[in-house]
Amino acid sequence: MERNYHTQMEAARMGMITPEMEKVAEKEHYPVEKIKAWLAEGQMVIPANRLHASLDPNGVGRMLRTKINVNLGVSRDCKDYDIEMQKVLSAVNMGAEAIMDLSSHGNTEPFRKKLTSECPAMIGTVPVYDAVIHYQRDLATLTARDFIDVVRLHAENGVDFVTLHCGINKKTISDIKSGKRKMNIVSRGGSLVFAWMSMTGEENPFYEYFDEILEICREYDVTISLGDACRPGCLADATDGVQIGELLRLGELTKRAWAKDVQVMIEGPGHVPMDQIAANMKLEETICQGAPFYVLGPLVTDIAPGYDHITAAIGGAIAAMNGASFLCYVTPAEHLALPNLEDVRQGIVASKIAAHAADIAKGLPGARDQDDRMADARRKLDWEEQWKYALDPETAKKIRDSRLPEDDHSDTCSMCGKFCAVRSMNKALAGEMIDIL
Amino acid sequence: MERNYHTQMEAARMGMITPEMEKVAEKEHYPVEKIKAWLAEGQMVIPANRLHASLDPNGVGRMLRTKINVNLGVSRDCKDYDIEMQKVLSAVNMGAEAIMDLSSHGNTEPFRKKLTSECPAMIGTVPVYDAVIHYQRDLATLTARDFIDVVRLHAENGVDFVTLHCGINKKTISDIKSGKRKMNIVSRGGSLVFAWMSMTGEENPFYEYFDEILEICREYDVTISLGDACRPGCLADATDGVQIGELLRLGELTKRAWAKDVQVMIEGPGHVPMDQIAANMKLEETICQGAPFYVLGPLVTDIAPGYDHITAAIGGAIAAMNGASFLCYVTPAEHLALPNLEDVRQGIVASKIAAHAADIAKGLPGARDQDDRMADARRKLDWEEQWKYALDPETAKKIRDSRLPEDDHSDTCSMCGKFCAVRSMNKALAGEMIDIL
Numbered sequence: 001m002e003r004n005y006h007t008q009m010e011a012a013r014m015g016m017i018t019p020e021m022e023k024v025a026e027k028e029h030y031p032v033e034k035i036k037a038w039l040a041e042g043q044m045v046i047p048a049n050r051l052h053a054s055l056d057p058n059g060v061g062r063m064l065r066t067k068i069n070v071n072l073g074v075s076r077d078c079k080d081y082d083i084e085m086q087k088v089l090s091a092v093n094m095g096a097e098a099i100m101d102l103s104s105h106g107n108t109e110p111f112r113k114k115l116t117s118e119c120p121a122m123i124g125t126v127p128v129y130d131a132v133i134h135y136q137r138d139l140a141t142l143t144a145r146d147f148i149d150v151v152r153l154h155a156e157n158g159v160d161f162v163t164l165h166c167g168i169n170k171k172t173i174s175d176i177k178s179g180k181r182k183m184n185i186v187s188r189g190g191s192l193v194f195a196w197m198s199m200t201g202e203e204n205p206f207y208e209y210f211d212e213i214l215e216i217c218r219e220y221d222v223t224i225s226l227g228d229a230c231r232p233g234c235l236a237d238a239t240d241g242v243q244i245g246e247l248l249r250l251g252e253l254t255k256r257a258w259a260k261d262v263q264v265m266i267e268g269p270g271h272v273p274m275d276q277i278a279a280n281m282k283l284e285e286t287i288c289q290g291a292p293f294y295v296l297g298p299l300v301t302d303i304a305p306g307y308d309h310i311t312a313a314i315g316g317a318i319a320a321m322n323g324a325s326f327l328c329y330v331t332p333a334e335h336l337a338l339p340n341l342e343d344v345r346q347g348i349v350a351s352k353i354a355a356h357a358a359d360i361a362k363g364l365p366g367a368r369d370q371d372d373r374m375a376d377a378r379r380k381l382d383w384e385e386q387w388k389y390a391l392d393p394e395t396a397k398k399i400r401d402s403r404l405p406e407d408d409h410s411d412t413c414s415m416c417g418k419f420c421a422v423r424s425m426n427k428a429l430a431g432e433m434i435d436i437l
Numbered sequence: 438m439e440r441n442y443h444t445q446m447e448a449a450r451m452g453m454i455t456p457e458m459e460k461v462a463e464k465e466h467y468p469v470e471k472i473k474a475w476l477a478e479g480q481m482v483i484p485a486n487r488l489h490a491s492l493d494p495n496g497v498g499r500m501l502r503t504k505i506n507v508n509l510g511v512s513r514d515c516k517d518y519d520i521e522m523q524k525v526l527s528a529v530n531m532g533a534e535a536i537m538d539l540s541s542h543g544n545t546e547p548f549r550k551k552l553t554s555e556c557p558a559m560i561g562t563v564p565v566y567d568a569v570i571h572y573q574r575d576l577a578t579l580t581a582r583d584f585i586d587v588v589r590l591h592a593e594n595g596v597d598f599v600t601l602h603c604g605i606n607k608k609t610i611s612d613i614k615s616g617k618r619k620m621n622i623v624s625r626g627g628s629l630v631f632a633w634m635s636m637t638g639e640e641n642p643f644y645e646y647f648d649e650i651l652e653i654c655r656e657y658d659v660t661i662s663l664g665d666a667c668r669p670g671c672l673a674d675a676t677d678g679v680q681i682g683e684l685l686r687l688g689e690l691t692k693r694a695w696a697k698d699v700q701v702m703i704e705g706p707g708h709v710p711m712d713q714i715a716a717n718m719k720l721e722e723t724i725c726q727g728a729p730f731y732v733l734g735p736l737v738t739d740i741a742p743g744y745d746h747i748t749a750a751i752g753g754a755i756a757a758m759n760g761a762s763f764l765c766y767v768t769p770a771e772h773l774a775l776p777n778l779e780d781v782r783q784g785i786v787a788s789k790i791a792a793h794a795a796d797i798a799k800g801l802p803g804a805r806d807q808d809d810r811m812a813d814a815r816r817k818l819d820w821e822e823q824w825k826y827a828l829d830p831e832t833a834k835k836i837r838d839s840r841l842p843e844d845d846h847s848d849t850c851s852m853c854g855k856f857c858a859v860r861s862m863n864k865a866l867a868g869e870m871i872d873i874l
Contacts, residue, residue: 137874138871235805275799301793302811310786332836335852337852360738415772428631
């Protein structure tokens with residue numbers, strides 16, 4: 001398709017309405033002119049590589065529905081591309097708007113291309129992971145040029161957004177080395193950049209060649225997700241100088257990207273005590289001039305391995321209510337193992353709950369409609385209707401059916417049986433006698 | 438044991454230090470004089486029936502560690518008292534500070550007495566449930582006197598706190614009947630009181646005979662948990678006139694109880710959008726003069742049956758951070774079925790996460806210690822240490838062990854394998870080369 005603009009941002013700035021803007025406007029119940037204005041100002045992004053033909057575009061921004069991302073990809077411990085593709089499709093079915101392909105084993109390019117030719121969700125990657133795999137050479141032997149070439153390869157493969165850890169520099173290295181933090185760096189990509197810089201003594205290639213990266217991203221309309229290499233890996237490190245120092249650099253890089261019409265998101269923490277989350281959201285908004293905030297968690301405690309989808313749902317809901325636009329899912333296997341299919345499901349549902357609860361709290365138009373319909377179905381004790389509005393009807397139905405009430409009160413469930421408040425109220429309001437025994 | 442005071446509150450007001458105050462002071466790291474002052478002012482309670490010999494007492498109040506309650510009890514659909522006792526003991530082992538015995542089938546008194554003679558957790562009940570079962574007569578045939586006699590029976594059985602739905606009155610009946618709400622009343626006890634009032638035309642017995650109830654509670658030191666019959670059962674009903682009208686009455690009843698030295702907690706919502714939670718906590722604090730707030734949820738969306746332990750963890754964490762003292766657990770089976778053992782576990786862990794995250798956010802002394810130790814263990818990749826500080830070590834260990842990394846990197850887990858950021862950082866900081874391939 002011939003098009004006379006590079007990026008959605010450039011189109012918006014030229015006053016053009018793209019098909020992607022129209023789709024997003026329709027989905028979000030906003031006039032397309034508003035979408036255009038927000039895009040032009042960088043207040044929202046539509047990650048949409050011009051080569052990702054199968055994309056069903058979505059917007060990411062604080063005034064829009066909160067989106068969720070699912071991390072997948074093959075690795076040394078899970079090599080099967082077909083299984084991974086199944087996970088992708090099931091994630092999209094369950095409502096994930098984005099898939100990050102974090103593959104770190106084997107021949108990664110065919111899978112990446114399969115994703116951008118078949119998957120309707122936006123596709124993100126972290127090129128620095130892939131660099132080691134792509135060249136099949138260990139980290140220390142790679143050159144800055146090698147890294148940039150992998151960014152270009154991903155852009156050519158149709159990837160919609162790339163995480164680039166541009167904010168870590170020699171000052172970060174010395175801060176970390178001086179032992180300022182309990183958990184140092186817990187970002188995989190960030191640790192690779194740190195290690196490469198330590199081993200080679202060179203400056204961060206993603207920072208040094210940022211202008212060249214901007215040219216690539218402008219050409220294909222790849223949204224840059226500015227990675228937070230220094231996100232806190234434990235509560236003790238949250239909102240510290242290292243984290244905020246990096247955020248300041250990301251704020252500067254945001255301006256440089258916008259000057260080239262390149263779309264930008266900012267990645268955020270991490271492990272953060274609940275009382276610091278709102279401040280973190282506000283800080284990102286002011287320092288990065290309203291660029292959409294993409295958060296991993298935040299996890300509100302460090303002591304719940306096996307349940308980090310819950311600690312992340314708490315933090316993610318608070319974050320989204322306070323301005324985060326995009327939640328990266330966290331599964332029960334976080335900190336412990338590669339997630340299996342059931343973990344992926346648990347992680348997605350937990351993130352969807354957080355996102356949805358925040359959309360309601362933000363008062364987005366229509367956000368509560370499904371809840372209101374569920375309430376009506378509950379009042380009527382209409383179980384078929386309840387499944388219709390449930391986030392995961394299959395699981396809900398399975399729980400009820402596994403333990404039905406023993407007596408013939410098929411209108412209730414075994415939780416309360418004849419003590420069901422809804423049943424009692426319906427009878428009382430109809431003037432009927434209540435039989436409980 | 439001879440004692441020259443009736444309730445913990447009376448003792449505090451007389452300037453006495455009780456053994457219970459001393460234990461709570463030690464657990465909470467406060468001087469006992471502070472505990473005494475808060476008790477005297479009703480800002481905290483120590484639910485401790487003088488006949489509950491096996492009790493390991495705990496305080497409930499906004500300045501203390503957030504406590505959690507687990508609902509159990511036999512019912513028509515789960516009749517086995519031994520299984521229920523197993524659930525109780527496992528709940529206490531997992532850290533529940535309170536058990537509410539909601540038994541609604543068979544001969545309930547022996548189980549209740551077993552609980553107060555063997556269980557170290559505080560025991561709560563809802564006498565109105567038991568009334569129907571105890572007399573084996575249907576609701577409409579019971580008299581006000583019957584209800585009050587059951588309250589006395591529970592006090593004599595050693596119960597530490599009772600939920601009484603005193604705040605619902607004829608005005609509530611007419612508000613509900615006029616169709617002001619989507620979900621009417623979803624409190625089981627509240628619906629029974631409503632139905633009884635509707636069928637008999639009489640005033641709420643728990644309101645009408647409140648002075649007599651106070652005498653009973655004073656005699657045994659039973660803490661009154663003023664029930665919220667009108668808690669919202671869906672987001673649409675949250676913080677409405679019916680709910681707040683009841684809260685105003687609970688505020689008046691609190692003063693009457695305090696005048697007789699009877700300890701009081703207030704029960705709270707329910708289903709509440711996230712943006713309304715802080716306001717609900719503040720409102721309870723002002724209207725009920727700081728009496729501890731005991732919340733069920735709040736659930737922040739209605740559309741997640743099967744996952745309501747997560748919707749409740751989000752709401753509970755925000756509630757506790759904003760002043761709630763006591764969280765009633767919610768299990769994945771909420772709205773669907775009686776919880777099984779695994780549901781109970783999931784519900785307890787989710788509530789503990791919410792409570793703990795809130796304690797950290799409130800800056801309670803030492804609240805973050807365990808998290809800091811976990812972070813140290815993670816940095817050292819010391820897995821045995823990590824299990825030591827995990828909320829549910831068994832589950833965490835099981836997840837990691839089920840999917841160990843294939844290569845010989847036993848220091849990492851299969852989530853990242855050789856890409857592990859912690860491993861890379863430890864090597865980089867030690868000046869070692871990073872091998873990833």
